[in-house]
Amino acid sequence: MKVTVSRKAHFNAAHRLYRKDWSFEKNDEIFGKCNNPNFHGHNYELIVSVTGDIDKETGYVIDMKVLKDLIKKEVEDAFDHKNLNVEVLEFKDLNPTAENIAVVIYNKLKLQLSTHLDLEITLFETPRNFVTYSGK
Amino acid sequence: MKVTVSRKAHFNAAHRLYRKDWSFEKNDEIFGKCNNPNFHGHNYELIVSVTGDIDKETGYVIDMKVLKDLIKKEVEDAFDHKNLNVEVLEFKDLNPTAENIAVVIYNKLKLQLSTHLDLEITLFETPRNFVTYSGK
Amino acid sequence: MKVTVSRKAHFNAAHRLYRKDWSFEKNDEIFGKCNNPNFHGHNYELIVSVTGDIDKETGYVIDMKVLKDLIKKEVEDAFDHKNLNVEVLEFKDLNPTAENIAVVIYNKLKLQLSTHLDLEITLFETPRNFVTYSGK
Amino acid sequence: MKVTVSRKAHFNAAHRLYRKDWSFEKNDEIFGKCNNPNFHGHNYELIVSVTGDIDKETGYVIDMKVLKDLIKKEVEDAFDHKNLNVEVLEFKDLNPTAENIAVVIYNKLKLQLSTHLDLEITLFETPRNFVTYSGK
Amino acid sequence: MKVTVSRKAHFNAAHRLYRKDWSFEKNDEIFGKCNNPNFHGHNYELIVSVTGDIDKETGYVIDMKVLKDLIKKEVEDAFDHKNLNVEVLEFKDLNPTAENIAVVIYNKLKLQLSTHLDLEITLFETPRNFVTYSGK
Amino acid sequence: MKVTVSRKAHFNAAHRLYRKDWSFEKNDEIFGKCNNPNFHGHNYELIVSVTGDIDKETGYVIDMKVLKDLIKKEVEDAFDHKNLNVEVLEFKDLNPTAENIAVVIYNKLKLQLSTHLDLEITLFETPRNFVTYSGK
Numbered sequence: 001m002k003v004t005v006s007r008k009a010h011f012n013a014a015h016r017l018y019r020k021d022w023s024f025e026k027n028d029e030i031f032g033k034c035n036n037p038n039f040h041g042h043n044y045e046l047i048v049s050v051t052g053d054i055d056k057e058t059g060y061v062i063d064m065k066v067l068k069d070l071i072k073k074e075v076e077d078a079f080d081h082k083n084l085n086v087e088v089l090e091f092k093d094l095n096p097t098a099e100n101i102a103v104v105i106y107n108k109l110k111l112q113l114s115t116h117l118d119l120e121i122t123l124f125e126t127p128r129n130f131v132t133y134s135g136k
Numbered sequence: 137m138k139v140t141v142s143r144k145a146h147f148n149a150a151h152r153l154y155r156k157d158w159s160f161e162k163n164d165e166i167f168g169k170c171n172n173p174n175f176h177g178h179n180y181e182l183i184v185s186v187t188g189d190i191d192k193e194t195g196y197v198i199d200m201k202v203l204k205d206l207i208k209k210e211v212e213d214a215f216d217h218k219n220l221n222v223e224v225l226e227f228k229d230l231n232p233t234a235e236n237i238a239v240v241i242y243n244k245l246k247l248q249l250s251t252h253l254d255l256e257i258t259l260f261e262t263p264r265n266f267v268t269y270s271g272k
Numbered sequence: 273m274k275v276t277v278s279r280k281a282h283f284n285a286a287h288r289l290y291r292k293d294w295s296f297e298k299n300d301e302i303f304g305k306c307n308n309p310n311f312h313g314h315n316y317e318l319i320v321s322v323t324g325d326i327d328k329e330t331g332y333v334i335d336m337k338v339l340k341d342l343i344k345k346e347v348e349d350a351f352d353h354k355n356l357n358v359e360v361l362e363f364k365d366l367n368p369t370a371e372n373i374a375v376v377i378y379n380k381l382k383l384q385l386s387t388h389l390d391l392e393i394t395l396f397e398t399p400r401n402f403v404t405y406s407g408k
Numbered sequence: 409m410k411v412t413v414s415r416k417a418h419f420n421a422a423h424r425l426y427r428k429d430w431s432f433e434k435n436d437e438i439f440g441k442c443n444n445p446n447f448h449g450h451n452y453e454l455i456v457s458v459t460g461d462i463d464k465e466t467g468y469v470i471d472m473k474v475l476k477d478l479i480k481k482e483v484e485d486a487f488d489h490k491n492l493n494v495e496v497l498e499f500k501d502l503n504p505t506a507e508n509i510a511v512v513i514y515n516k517l518k519l520q521l522s523t524h525l526d527l528e529i530t531l532f533e534t535p536r537n538f539v540t541y542s543g544k
Numbered sequence: 545m546k547v548t549v550s551r552k553a554h555f556n557a558a559h560r561l562y563r564k565d566w567s568f569e570k571n572d573e574i575f576g577k578c579n580n581p582n583f584h585g586h587n588y589e590l591i592v593s594v595t596g597d598i599d600k601e602t603g604y605v606i607d608m609k610v611l612k613d614l615i616k617k618e619v620e621d622a623f624d625h626k627n628l629n630v631e632v633l634e635f636k637d638l639n640p641t642a643e644n645i646a647v648v649i650y651n652k653l654k655l656q657l658s659t660h661l662d663l664e665i666t667l668f669e670t671p672r673n674f675v676t677y678s679g680k
Numbered sequence: 681m682k683v684t685v686s687r688k689a690h691f692n693a694a695h696r697l698y699r700k701d702w703s704f705e706k707n708d709e710i711f712g713k714c715n716n717p718n719f720h721g722h723n724y725e726l727i728v729s730v731t732g733d734i735d736k737e738t739g740y741v742i743d744m745k746v747l748k749d750l751i752k753k754e755v756e757d758a759f760d761h762k763n764l765n766v767e768v769l770e771f772k773d774l775n776p777t778a779e780n781i782a783v784v785i786y787n788k789l790k791l792q793l794s795t796h797l798d799l800e801i802t803l804f805e806t807p808r809n810f811v812t813y814s815g816k
Contacts, residue, residue, distance in 0.1 A: 003507045004540040012806065014694040014721040017195075030194060032201065038763035041694040041721005043806050049540075058438060059425070059505035064537050065440065083718035097195035099139045126692065126723050129200050132140040132185075148398065150286040150311040150355075153467075166466060168473065174355035177286040177313005179398050219286075219310035233467035235411045262284065262315050265472050268412040268457075275643045276676040289739070302738060304745065321676075330574055331561075331641035336673050337576065369739035371683045401744050404684040404729075420670065422558040422585040422627075446627035449558040449585005451670050491558075491582035534556065534587050547779045548812040593812075602710060603697070603777035608809050609712065 004120075005061045006049040009071045011080035014041040015096045039083060044101070045124035046075065048109060052117040062117065074108045098125040102133040110135065140256075141197045142185040145207045147216035150177040151232045175219060180237070181260035182211065184245060188253040198253065210244045234261040238269040246271065276392075277333045278321040281343045283352035286313040287368045311355060316373070317396035318347060320381060324389040334389065346380045370397040374405040382407065412528075413469045414457040417479045419488035422449040423504045447491060452509070453532035454483065456517060460525040470525065482516045506533040510541040518543065548664075549605045550593040553615045555624035558585040559640045583627060588645070589668035590619065592653060596661040606661065618652045642669040646677040654679065684800075685741045686729040689751045691760035694721040695776045719763060724781070725804035726755065728789060732797040742797065754788045778805040782813040790815065 017034035018027040027035045034040070048071055052061045082088055084096040090104045102123045110119050120134040153170035154163040163171045170176070184207055188197045218224055220232040226240045238259045246255050256270035289306035290299040299307045306312070320343055324333045354360055356368040362376045374395045382391050392406035425442035426435040435443045442448070456479055460469045490496055492504040498512045510531045518527050528542035561578035562571040571579045578584070592615055596605045626632055628640040634648045646667045654663050664678040697714035698707040707715045714720070728751055732741045762768055764776040770784045782803045790799050800814035 001511060001541070002544050003510060005507065006538050006540070008536040010806070012720050012722055014719040019193075030199075033761040036761055036763065036767075038766045039694040039719050039721065040692050040761040040763065041719065042692055043723045045807075054505075054507045054511070057427075059503035059508045061507055061539075063438075081713040081716055081720040083716065083720065086718045087716075095195035097190075099141065099190045099197055100195045102139060103137060103190070126690070127725075128144040130142045131197075132142070133137070136138050146398070148312050148314055150313040155465075166471075169353040172353055172355065172359075174358045175286040175311050175313065176284050176353040176355065177311065178284055179315045181399075217305040217308055217312040219308065219312065222310045223308075231467035235413065235462050235469055236467045238411060239409060239462070262282070263317075264416040266414050267469075268414070269409070272410050273647060273677070274680050275646060277643065278674050278676070280672040291737075302743075326641075326643045326647070329563075331639035331644045333643055333675075335574075367739035369734075371685065371734050371741055372739045374683060375681060375734070400688040402686050403741075404686070405681070408682050418670070420584050420586055422583040441625040444625055444627065444631075446630045447558040447583050447585065448556050448625040448627065449583065450556055451587045453671075489577040489580055489584040491580065491584065494582045495580075534554070535589075545783060545813070546816050547782060549779065550810050550812070552808040598777075598779045598783070601699075603775035603780045605779055605811075607710075 001054050002051055003054055003061050004049050004051040005064065005067070006047050007064060007067045007071060009046045009048065009068070009076060010043060011046070011076050012041065012043050013079050013082050013084050014039040015084040015091075016040070017095055017097060019095060020093070039085070042125050044079070045127075045130075046071070046105065047122040048105075049120040049122070050113065050117050051120070052114075062113075070109065070112055074112060075105055078108075098123055098129065098131045099133070102131045106133050106135055137190050138187055139190055139197050140185050140187040141200065141203070142183050143200060143203045143207060145182045145184065145204070145212060146179060147182070147212050148177065148179050149215050149218050149220050150175040151220040151227075152176070153231055153233060155231060156229075175221070178261050180215070181266075182207070182241065183258040184241075185256040185258070186249065186253050187256070188250075198249075206245065206248055210248060211241055214244075234259055234265065234267045235269070238267045242269050242271055273326050274323055275326055275333050276321050276323040277336065277339070278319050279336060279339045279343060281318045281320065281340070281348060282315060283318070283348050284313065284315050285351050285354050285356050286311040287356040287363075288312070289367055289369060291367060292365075311357070314397050316351070317399075317402075318343070318377065319394040320377075321392040321394070322385065322389050323392070324386075334385075342381065342384055346384060347377055350380075370395055370401065370403045371405070374403045378405050378407055409462050410459055411462055411469050412457050412459040413472065413475065414455050415472060415475045415479060417454045417456065417476070417484060418451060419454070419484050420449065420451050421487050421490050421492050422447040423492040423499075424448070425503055425505060427503060428501070447493070450533050452487070453535075453538075454479070454513065455530040456513075457528040457530070458521065458525050459528070460522075470521075478517065478520055482520060483513055486516075506531055506537065506539045507541070510539045514541050514543055545598050546595055547598055547605050548593050548595040549608065549611070550591050551608060551611045551615060553590045553592065553612070553620060554587060555590070555620050556585065556587050557623050557626050557628050558583040559628040559635075560584070561639055561641060563639060564637070583629070586669050588623070589671075589674075590615070590649065591666040592649075593664040593666070594657065594661050595664070596658075606657075614653065614656055618656060619649055622652075642667055642673065642675045643677070646675045650677050650679055681734050682731055683734055683741050684729050684731040685744065685747070686727050687744060687747045687751060689726045689728065689748070689756060690723060691726070691756050691762075692721065692723050693759050693762050693764050694719040695764040695771075696720070697775055697777060699775060700773070719765070722805050724759070725810075726751070726785065727802040728785075729800040729802070730793065730797050731800070732794075742793075750789065750792055754792060755785055758788075778803055778809065778811045779813070782811045786813050786815055 017031040124130040153167040260266040289303040396402040425439040561575040697711040804810040
């Protein structure tokens with residue numbers, strides 16, 4: 001019996017969408033006001049979903065407290081109240097679009113989970129925009 | 137890397153559930169108070185989800201602004217503050233159930249998207265009732 | 273000790289904003305697309321708030337079940353899946369703006385409550401627009 | 409055309425996470441404060457999703473009213489304002505984790521649905537923790 | 545310039561509505577299924593609102609982190625994953641209705657705040673039922 | 681009959697909490713991680729509430745479209761996708777705490793409203809933190 005267990009978390013961060021190897025004009029054309037050199041920011045709402053068999057002993061797929069602590073260590077402590085472009089290593093040469101942030105979070109958490117567990121990341125950049133990535 | 141990008145939108149509309157080729161009694165039996173000949177209405181909340189590869193250049197699956205504008209043109213401008221039965225061509229001979237509205241929206245948007253992108257429509261008729269369609 | 277007890281409810285209805293004694297042109301100028309003669313509609317979300325002393329015996333200001341049943345009888349049964357302009361007496365000669373609907377609901381419920389209880393009505397016409405009325 | 413129709417419902421219940429065949433100490437180690445012998449409780453929010461073909465006649469996958477009544481009978485009447493460990497037969501020897509509750513609800517509802525309909529259960533234990541089960 | 549600063553928090557708890565000095569029948573008549581002797585429970589969502597002047601130096605009415613820690617210490621640590629009737633002293637002889645819980649929380653927090661700050665407590669017992677108390 | 685009409689809006693922005701005339705150490709002590717010199721950011725959710733008499737002619741306190749356009753011009757166009765400290769004049773020498781942002785928004789909108797209308801601003805800095813200001 002495969003069950004998916006999901007946990008919500010959040011972090012607040014500043015970012016700017018642009019490529020260092022493009023001119024300001026090209027960045028402006030493609031990323032518009034998201035290319036503001038002074039940065040803007042978001043309250044990112046995160047849903048981490050882990051799929052696996054229910055442990056017969058405990059009735060858990062994964063202990064929510066373990067999952068909560070893992071998200072805190074790998075995501076919240078690393079991204080919260082940070083400038084993603086300037087202070088988060090993964091985005092040094094990677095444009096911090098919602099898509100790319102979701103992939104980075106997926107990769108960080110996947111490493112910490114048992115290999116028999118599947119993972120899906122849903123990331124809300126705003127209440128109206130969100131992305132989902134499950135490693136496929 | 138396949139990522140799903142979702143955008144929320146909404147429109148307010150009146151509708152009536154019934155079939156022209158059924159008697160009022162049969163419509164009443166099947167559709168109950170939704171068959172009110174004077175219409176009733178909803179705030180439809182819409183989630184449009186587009187799945188595809190992340191563009192290596194931009195970090196986008198699809199530019200959210202492009203998606204937002206497409207939804208505005210194809211759905212909001214066409215359905216908002218309208219009577220679906222009376223004023224929206226697609227429902228002239230099609231009962232505007234949430235299921236059928238979702239399929240109509242899917243078909244309208246699918247035509248406008250690159251063929252390598254997958255599409256899923258989630259439509260909330262009320263905060264407690266919603267439907268999902270992905271062309272399968 | 274004055275405590276306010278609030279209960280949420282909802283109803284779906286069609287309406288049209290206009291005055292019978294104005295020309296279509298004037299209604300169009302003032303009410304825009306809300307003046308659609310074929311009607312549009314909303315999921316109205318309602319919050320009914322009752323303020324009074326805590327009953328020492330029960331610990332209640334008002335039994336939530338009593339309040340829920342009162343809202344059902346006076347508001348949901350009267351307005352749900354109705355066309356407000358055509359089928360609800362109170363709006364025969366009263367434009368069903370959110371403001372006026374809130375006042376009508378206030379007046380209906382106030383009559384049914386003990387005189388020592390204060391009442392406030394909050395009515396969401398959409399998730400982004402709402403009004404509040406407390407009889408002042 | 410396969411469409412998924414979803415309906416939200418809820419129930420409030422008390423529970424305790426523990427195994428009768430474990431010592432208090434072991435239960436405490438594994439389940440922490442959820443092992444409180446005096447119980448704690450939740451507002452469980454439930455989403456029941458049914459997938460099938462749209463009926464050409466009605467435009468429905470399943471009548472939402474039928475689905476609502478089914479959830480009321482099988483889930484809300486059985487679980488609401490109950491102590492899951494003490495009063496709900498299914499949890500007599502089954503730890504009422506969110507995972508196990510979702511499986512129990514799935515099994516109860518699946519029996520009542522036509523075999524050509526697929527079912528998925530999403531259960532929120534808190535606004536931040538939820539599980540999903542679809543019989544796989 | 546008086547500004548109100550609000551912070552959301554939550555706790556999960558079991559409770560039973562009844563009076564020890566009433567018969568089971570009378571409790572059943574007044575409190576219905578909330579009088580279940582085996583308890584039921586809720587996810588209580590709490591909003592703590594503090595009103596005062598903006599400190600010219602900091603731009604704060606109160607540091608949100610201070611408020612968050614205060615709520616954790618006085619409310620979350622005391623009530624979360626508890627049986628309110630059995631384990632929380634304040635409800636030993638006080639019926640834990642939403643109204644009474646709000647008053648108890650108000651009294652606990654008021655003692656810890658500077659006297660020039662006003663306090664209001666909003667407590668959601670369910671997403672549809674909530675109460676507000678401000679010491680008046 | 682005084683009715684309050686409320687409209688929700690939002691903007692995304694970067695900010696830093698600090699005083700230019702304090703040392704980094706003092707700013708760090710008071711504002712903690714909000715004092716990040718590289719900025720962080722939020723999705724600010726705004727509720728603008730206008731109180732006045734219902735216009736007998738229209739049934740409106742204020743036309744929601746007028747209010748929506750006013751918020752767009754005075755708040756969204758001015759703050760959205762901006763760095764509040766660097767790019768918004770009002771915060772040149774004013775710490776952009778939620779409290780101060782709410783006061784600034786109040787002052788900008790109050791100037792544009794008829795003097796017989798009362799105004800209240802509610803600003804969510806995160807889904808868990810918000811402030812309210814009504815010019816008192």
